[in-house]
Amino acid sequence: MRATLMYGAGDVRVETVPDPIIQQPTDAIVRVVAGCICGSDLWPYASKPASEHGSRMGHEFVGIVEELGGDVVGLATGDFVIAPFVASDGTCDFCREGLQTSCRHGEHWGSPGDGGQGEFVRVPQAAGTLVVVPAGFDEALIPSLLSLSDVMCTGYHAAKKAHILPGQSVTVIGDGAVGLSAVLSAKLLGAGQVILMGRHQARTDLGRRFGATDVVAERGEEGIAKVKELTGGDGTHVVLEAVGLKSAIETAIAVVRDGGVISRVGAPQFGEVPLGFPEFMRNITLTGGVAPARAYIDELLPLVLDGTIEPGKVFDRTVGFDEVAAGYRAMADREALKVLIRP
Amino acid sequence: MRATLMYGAGDVRVETVPDPIIQQPTDAIVRVVAGCICGSDLWPYASKPASEHGSRMGHEFVGIVEELGGDVVGLATGDFVIAPFVASDGTCDFCREGLQTSCRHGEHWGSPGDGGQGEFVRVPQAAGTLVVVPAGFDEALIPSLLSLSDVMCTGYHAAKKAHILPGQSVTVIGDGAVGLSAVLSAKLLGAGQVILMGRHQARTDLGRRFGATDVVAERGEEGIAKVKELTGGDGTHVVLEAVGLKSAIETAIAVVRDGGVISRVGAPQFGEVPLGFPEFMRNITLTGGVAPARAYIDELLPLVLDGTIEPGKVFDRTVGFDEVAAGYRAMADREALKVLIRP
Known part of the structure; x- marks a missing residue:
């Protein structure tokens, strides 16, 4: 064969x-x-x-x-x-x-x-x-x-492990197929605001069809500031991380609301996650994994x-x-x- | 005054x-x-x-x-x-x-x-x-x-954030007042096996009165091996980390069962947590924080x-x-x- x-x-x-x-x-x-x-x-x-x-x-x-x-x-x-x-x-x-x-x-x-x-x-x-x-x-x-x-089950795993409650706000990091599936999954679970971070317009357009309410094309500090602006300064209850780079995890930590959940399904290309004292004081949870x-x-x-x-x-x-x-x-x-x- | x-x-x-x-x-x-x-x-x-x-x-x-x-x-x-x-x-x-x-x-x-x-x-x-x-x-x-x-509320926070289900196995790392309160809290939530890792006998004796079923006095690799031995090689569903040192987090990662939860209430004396690809493949969750x-x-x-x-x-x-x-x-x-x- x-x-x-x-x-x-x-x-x-x-x-x-x-x-x-x-x-x-x-x-x-x-x-x-x-x-x-x-x-x-x-x-x-x-x-x-x-x-x-x-x-x-x-x-x-x-x-x-x-x-x-x-x-x-x-x-x-x-x-x-x-x-x-x-x-x-x-x-x-x-x-x-x-x-x-x-x-x-x-x-x-x-x-x-x-x-x-x-x-x-x-x-x-x-x-x-x-x-x-x-x-x-x-x-x-x-x-x-x-x-x-x-991909769809992987996006869904991210959403399920985050235990998204109806009406909660969600940031999805990554506009690849898994990120877009995570958008669809967040909406299936009843998310309210869904902010998609991605910069390929054809993809983010599909993200909007899947239920994203906002798209943030900026990255790094600029992207973080934009998500904060869209959430009254607080960040979102849930972040679904669908990239796997350390920069994506750092963005996730910066845009998650106190007490919130980062659920990751991007295969990590790094060994350590910056979850030290400041994140401890904010009660941030990191969950997710291979779906x-x-x-x-x-x-x-x-x-x-x-x-x-x-x-x-x-x-x-x-x-x-x-x-x-x-x-x-x-x-x-x-x-x-x-x-x-x-x- | x-x-x-x-x-x-x-x-x-x-x-x-x-x-x-x-x-x-x-x-x-x-x-x-x-x-x-x-x-x-x-x-x-x-x-x-x-x-x-x-x-x-x-x-x-x-x-x-x-x-x-x-x-x-x-x-x-x-x-x-x-x-x-x-x-x-x-x-x-x-x-x-x-x-x-x-x-x-x-x-x-x-x-x-x-x-x-x-x-x-x-x-x-x-x-x-x-x-x-x-x-x-x-x-x-x-x-x-x-x-x-x-201390009691901090131990309870660890147990609650881990969403301990009745009958689940739990390892508590640390025999200080918070660790012992975590033992008591795990039992309150219906935990089955509760393994207390600590080496001060007066404290671990109180841990047994609070509900610990096993005590592991060894640390590091030896302690990890002992917990594995007590759990058929799998580790426990939940680990409550009440120390705050990086070595304690590393032990927690080693003794938690696949799909399990590490809930930490020890104030972190470190900046990064080793939650990379292997832990991703095992679907390990890290939660907890200041109570x-x-x-x-x-x-x-x-x-x-x-x-x-x-x-x-x-x-x-x-x-x-x-x-x-x-x-x-x-x-x-x-x-x-x-x-x-x-x-």
């Missing part, structure tokens, strides 16, 4: 790799209908050291079940399924608590296993991992269903199916396997917001 | 200072029945640069209302009152939300104002700040009522009055004004757990 590999920064290739086979009775083989490129793929795309051995890429996909191991229950060949970005058994204590990212038998996609940017994927712990779309295959819903693999997407699909899928939300709008480009490398470039250059891949 | 002043590290003196007078119509004058020395007073006692001008000390006291400004409602002269460790108006948005430490008219005790380690205190925002003991003066209850000024004691007194006072809890057991020494300096020394040398001062 064909699959995407990354050999180093800026070096992405689609090559022929072995077809996956059932290895464990709990496995499934899924034919990928659509995968995509994640903002988190851009970190290695910017900095991965060159290597002779490529890494299999992609952790988001929807597809059709082709084959099932003998122990898999609740799935049938032909099912149209969503794969959250971590495989989980669905039965351990962490899974039952809704923290499937800490599953005791959890596995991440990609090397040495298959990735979502390929034709087929061997899915470990298939019964716990895959979610069947009850309405079956629907071409028009592919982008929104695919967004439930990661257990599996925990939220059951809740969000009906809203996608009935048209309440359309998170798939974050995809603004679709490529075939011959254009995957160009898709990475376009996302890295901020020409594309999020790139969908059709094998 | 006589009051305690600190002139520098190790230099505490009781001197004559001007009697307080009503300055604002929202003020009250309270005659101190009992004050005390706080663990947080030990930070300046260890490191404050010498100065010609002493700082007025003490932020915890109970006393009798002597005089009231014209605008004070809900209080009468002769009332026996508890003063939380920050003055607050009781009417602003932060006070109504239960975050009186961020009150828009909040004031801290001590220089240039009066402190709790003196004979009298001018109390700003008296109607919002002071809580009347409905049963009136009771000599036997003084220690427990005084603990509601700070709005006023928010919890209404809830805890009935439990003190009916004998459900006896948080005043943390006081193991009582001194008069002639022994305040010795009281500081005893606490700094860990000879006394917490020192009560009777003017």
